[in-house]
Amino acid sequence: MSTATVAGLGIGAFLALDASAISQGSANLRRGAGRLRDDGAQVAAGWKGLEAVYESPVAPALVSAMEPVGQVTSGMSGAMQSASVALDDYARAVESLQARHRSVAVDAAGFSRAAASRPDWQSEPSLLARQKSLQRSVSTMQSDFEDAREQCVAILDGIVAPTVQVTGTFTTSGTGLWDPKKLSSTSSLESMTPVRVNVWWTSLSPAAQSMYLATEPRLIGGLDGIPSSVRDMANRSRLDRELARLTAERDALNYAERTSSWTQQSEELDRRINAIATVRRVLKRPDRLLLNCDLTGPEVLAAVAVGNPDYADRIGVLVGGKGTTVEGALAKTDTSAQLLRARAGMVGGYLEREVVVIGWLGYAAPPTLADAASPTFAQDGQAALRSFTQGLAAARPSGATAATVTVGGHSYGALPVTLATQLPGSQVDNVVTYGGPGIAKTLPDDVSRYWMANSDDLIRGVVRSGWYKYQPSTDDDWVELSTDAVQVDGVGLVEGNDHNYLVDGTSTQHNLAAVIAGRPDKVVLHGQG
Amino acid sequence: MDAGWRIDGAGVRDVIERGDTDAQQLSSGLGEVSATLDDVVGLLDDVVGPALRRFDERWQESATSVDRRTAAVIEAARVVIRDHISTDEDMAGLAGSGLRDAETVGARFSPRISQ
Numbered sequence: 034m035s036t037a038t039v040a041g042l043g044i045g046a047f048l049a050l051d052a053s054a055i056s057q058g059s060a061n062l063r064r065g066a067g068r069l070r071d072d073g074a075q076v077a078a079g080w081k082g083l084e085a086v087y088e089s090p091v092a093p094a095l096v097s098a099m100e101p102v103g104q105v106t107s108g109m110s111g112a113m114q115s116a117s118v119a120l121d122d123y124a125r126a127v128e129s130l131q132a133r134h135r136s137v138a139v140d141a142a143g144f145s146r147a148a149a150s151r152p153d154w155q156s157e158p159s160l161l162a163r164q165k166s167l168q169r170s171v172s173t174m175q176s177d178f179e180d181a182r183e184q185c186v187a188i189l190d191g192i193v194a195p196t197v198q199v200t201g202t203f204t205t206s207g208t209g210l211w212d213p214k215k216l217s218s219t220s221s222l223e224s225m226t227p228v229r230v231n232v233w234w235t236s237l238s239p240a241a242q243s244m245y246l247a248t249e250p251r252l253i254g255g256l257d258g259i260p261s262s263v264r265d266m267a268n269r270s271r272l273d274r275e276l277a278r279l280t281a282e283r284d285a286l287n288y289a290e291r292t293s294s295w296t297q298q299s300e301e302l303d304r305r306i307n308a309i310a311t312v313r314r315v316l317k318r319p320d321r322l323l324l325n326c327d328l329t330g331p332e333v334l335a336a337v338a339v340g341n342p343d344y345a346d347r348i349g350v351l352v353g354g355k356g357t358t359v360e361g362a363l364a365k366t367d368t369s370a371q372l373l374r375a376r377a378g379m380v381g382g383y384l385e386r387e388v389v390v391i392g393w394l395g396y397a398a399p400p401t402l403a404d405a406a407s408p409t410f411a412q413d414g415q416a417a418l419r420s421f422t423q424g425l426a427a428a429r430p431s432g433a434t435a436a437t438v439t440v441g442g443h444s445y446g447a448l449p450v451t452l453a454t455q456l457p458g459s460q461v462d463n464v465v466t467y468g469g470p471g472i473a474k475t476l477p478d479d480v481s482r483y484w485m486a487n488s489d490d491l492i493r494g495v496v497r498s499g500w501y502k503y504q505p506s507t508d509d510d511w512v513e514l515s516t517d518a519v520q521v522d523g524v525g526l527v528e529g530n531d532h533n534y535l536v537d538g539t540s541t542q543h544n545l546a547a548v549i550a551g552r553p554d555k556v557v558l559h560g561q562g
Numbered sequence: 563m564d565a566g567w568r569i570d571g572a573g574v575r576d577v578i579e580r581g582d583t584d585a586q587q588l589s590s591g592l593g594e595v596s597a598t599l600d601d602v603v604g605l606l607d608d609v610v611g612p613a614l615r616r617f618d619e620r621w622q623e624s625a626t627s628v629d630r631r632t633a634a635v636i637e638a639a640r641v642v643i644r645d646h647i648s649t650d651e652d653m654a655g656l657a658g659s660g661l662r663d664a665e666t667v668g669a670r671f672s673p674r675i676s677q
Binding site: 046047049051055058059061065066072076080082083087088091095101105106108109112113120123185186189190192195 | 567568569570573574576577578580581584585587588591592594595598599601602605606607608609610613614616617620621623624625627628631632635638639642643646
């Protein structure tokens, strides 16, 4: 006779844990984190008292040197709050598992007694079914415990602990070295692929997600793979604060503008302030999502979507060329994106929400024509653009079909676009370059490729002068599209001119729209116009 | 705005000493949280415990950077102020009048700190 037992009962690792002690420890961490935030703020605020009693050219730097302490302790406090949320969730899961285990143990004891009274219990279907059900409960508890552990580990491993620079010689080399902008932070999240980022994010509890949004908006807003609406929320939440901070920083410089280096710093701050102001203006337009707003580098970088790409069937990504900056070109790019979206919807017969066009100003474009002779800027943008398009695919809701992604590169933008698409797994279906000085030579076979060049575009001179070795060619399956005035389905389209390709009603805009819409039958080929 | 030179010696010393006290309190709070983290790690299993330990290591890095930063800023302030006041004293000696601890206003000279 075999013993009536339930395998695995009583050996779950969660049984050894003290859930209430973990909860208590978590509460202690939370309290400690709150005190830290207050203490850090007190250090920074008290230090500002120096302003009233000391004035000299180094005084502003001496006073502002302590500001990062308040900011970093606030960030550390937020990080600890996130950890405590993860631990609370974990303790609750353990507590619930232990309660379930007690209930299963009672049932198992009842089952053992019933089986003991029946020497032939193994031929009794109801007892066998009861044993099987108990066994299933034990297995489920084990796997639920594994899930709870994994979720807790994912949150803890993703928490950023901000640091502040310690070294520096601001007292002997002028003000500005202790710049809050130079606060560094590291996170394993930033090295994850967009797919893994999405898995991490969707595994978080709503409380943990809210905590991240509140404490790490810069990180969350910049992570490819996070849902677009979440990125938008995170990025928007930073704009007012950043604007206020930069404005204060600029105003603090005014008194010392007599030397050229200070003036340069003031102009730099003006540029950044203008960039944020431009982003805010563009976001007042309807149906916009701010998918990126990076203020950490020398150039402000941004990406604004017209519509929500997570739910779109057709996505267009516009990448600009020489001189494309957020402060100077975002508004125009966004207008072009809106008009292109409408045109693609019209050409493809899509509802508005089914087509989304994004202005991606996510790389530092060459500022001058001379700079545009170097591929360095494009190479620097290659990984960021590829990560962005991968993020578009990763952020789609579970079960949603993949969108068709078309990336358009204007002028120098043709280089980062083709370079990014060259990398494996870019998740790009079509590439269109217009007015480009050259391209990356090899694209994957499954990427359709089109190009346009207006007859009077001065870029033709750059192409002839051979700045870039590789040009679109039919040998490499590039398809040249018409830029001439044409009639399509009874609609008259005007000729593209100069270095402009996205002017509403032009054949060039129509052609890009037709590719985005996935209607190759509607594109007008070169020579057909 | 012009970059003037003005120092209230007693006021500056007071701000620095209070800053030092605040920084020590912050440092002690950082230590307490670290100790609590240690305790909590001890309550956890062999999967979550190491994850919290990794977080603890990052946290320690942050805490150390904050601690060093506050100490560096306070020390730097002491040096700057000492330098400023001693320069004042030199100048006062030359001018035949005591300026130490008196509030002085103006742009008569630069202290001995290179810009």
